[in-house]
Amino acid sequence: MSITIQDIAKEAQVSISTVSRVINKSKTVSPELQKRVEEVIKKNDFKPNSLARGLITNQTNIIGIIVPDISNPVFGALTKGINSVCEQKNYTLMVCESGGKQEKEIELLKILGDKKIDGVLFAGVDVNPTLIDGMKKNEFPVVLVTQEASGGEEILYTVVHDNIRATYDAVSFLIENNHKKIAFIGGPENDYSSGQKRMKGFQLALKENELVVPDSYIEHGDFTFDSGYNCMKRIYEENLVLPTAVMVCNDVMAIGAIRFLKSAQVSVPDDISILGFDDSEIGKYFTPELSTVRISYFDEGVKAAKTLFKLMSKKNTTIPKTQFVPHKIIRRNSVRRI
């Protein structure tokens, strides 16, 4: 068994309350005892049992995150960002994987609850009203990250990158480079943040520049290499007039698209420019080096975690319901000016 506060008290010849006080820095203890106790603590390398402490303080110094897939680099970076702020707050992180299943998400919320974690960062796939209701019942604060609530925003605290704006900026960048015939390979249509919103940004940019493209220029993939390949293939086969540029909603699909174009003897960027999204490591090493929209999921994690800590501290600083994390267009070789 490990050493307890009692052992320390005995060895320092004080009461356990005194020991507790020096641990928690209640200034009401004489310097002399303070020092004596601290020495005994240091000597025995004593740390209070967090379970016992948590039982009474109702605080565990643990926060949880729920992500669909921890092996996805996006969530890896996100987790790293979150963890970096946990460290400086003396918190540890409990990581849960939902596989994107709503049932599982609800179950995990419950498990984390009975583990008495102090708060949760939630990266869901579809944060719909059912889920929102579930969250409202929790005794701990939740902040959404990466994905907004689809039914009624502004209900839960949320930290995301501005998908509409990012895609709008990306397409505007293509337009600035004189592209007019711009195709679009997006995410799943039922994906609220990364699917629908990016699509919206694309349309917005076209509209503002009074550009119109045929429906056959628009395809929806599922963020995989293969879907990028296939979407590009369909665009290529179904259009007599090819686009001069394609906005692709993530880098892996963009690389799939380029692979198809290579096989069809279409040169990137000479014949067609390709713009990706995410700035994953893969794009940097690719030939041609991929132009993309950089999203820092690390920063997103940091901001979300900071928001959660503010919420937990309950100091009534007003926190905006939705916060955005900046994005940046990264210009490399897969896009050319025409």
Add this chain to the structure above:
Amino acid sequence: MSITIQDIAKEAQVSISTVSRVINKSKTVSPELQKRVEEVIKKNDFKPNSLARGLITNQTNIIGIIVPDISNPVFGALTKGINSVCEQKNYTLMVCESGGKQEKEIELLKILGDKKIDGVLFAGVDVNPTLIDGMKKNEFPVVLVTQEASGGEEILYTVVHDNIRATYDAVSFLIENNHKKIAFIGGPENDYSSGQKRMKGFQLALKENELVVPDSYIEHGDFTFDSGYNCMKRIYEENLVLPTAVMVCNDVMAIGAIRFLKSAQVSVPDDISILGFDDSEIGKYFTPELSTVRISYFDEGVKAAKTLFKLMSKKNTTIPKTQFVPHKIIRRNSVRRI
């Protein structure tokens, strides 16, 4: 405040011990009461407070993992594997990042200890005697994963892939394809498992086939794209007779090496074959598609976690100190027979 066992007891009109018994399935409770209590529990969606429970049972149903960098896909996959077995055992996972710093690793071990986790999976960078001593003091079992202890193996339970054997097999594969002039781009020389051992495997394969290569065929990188590029560059510049194949100790470096060769107008695989290591996603999408050694870090995580659970259960089944996870040569286009 959340609902407690007392509330359930009151509502079901029994004592709290009875409630406790049905929760813990002590068969000594009458079917009638059993049912009554279960209904009340279900109705209130009650789950016992894990802190209070842990305080008594000395078991939290939490295990911890310590990794250098959670955003590294290798550790992402590892974590996913570990988590998959946690799920089926009703455990949750606490993830800690060490940044590869020994100090931090020791600190994390202590933090996890006072959180009363039931066991730890440890993916260190250099598991030396100092660290091993620290681990011996813990009240919880530790299993090493990904990396063996450098000073004296067979001390701690360990689950790794067989780096020597994997590289040996990889180089043998090159030799089977008639390559005799084989260069080597390895990891850092002070990296015990992934650096030194892979090097050893390389040498072993050469020796067994009575092959000798000049020292200038051997370079050490640090697993980054740039180091792969530079190592290849040095090999290219310092040798009048170029190798026909290069064994590169991870895929990212392999891609860096190929990038250099491209810039030097050397064709892969026509002039030089390249064999990578890891089978990261990136290699599959690359042109030429990268031949590599597949290591399933997911499986490694699974096996390590299972080992840890065996250790925690304390049933004295004999567990081998070191267990290996299989590897596989993946044949794609970057290697050709000559």
Add this chain to the structure above:
DNA sequence: TTGTATGCGTTATCAG
């Protein structure tokens, strides 16, 4: 089979 009482290691409340 069931209920009562004690203790797990802390913090918090209250006297002294």
Add this chain to the structure above:
DNA sequence: CTGATAACGCATACAA
């Protein structure tokens, strides 16, 4: 400023 002592929510030895 310091020390008893009661909680926190649960499991368990013991009593009934």
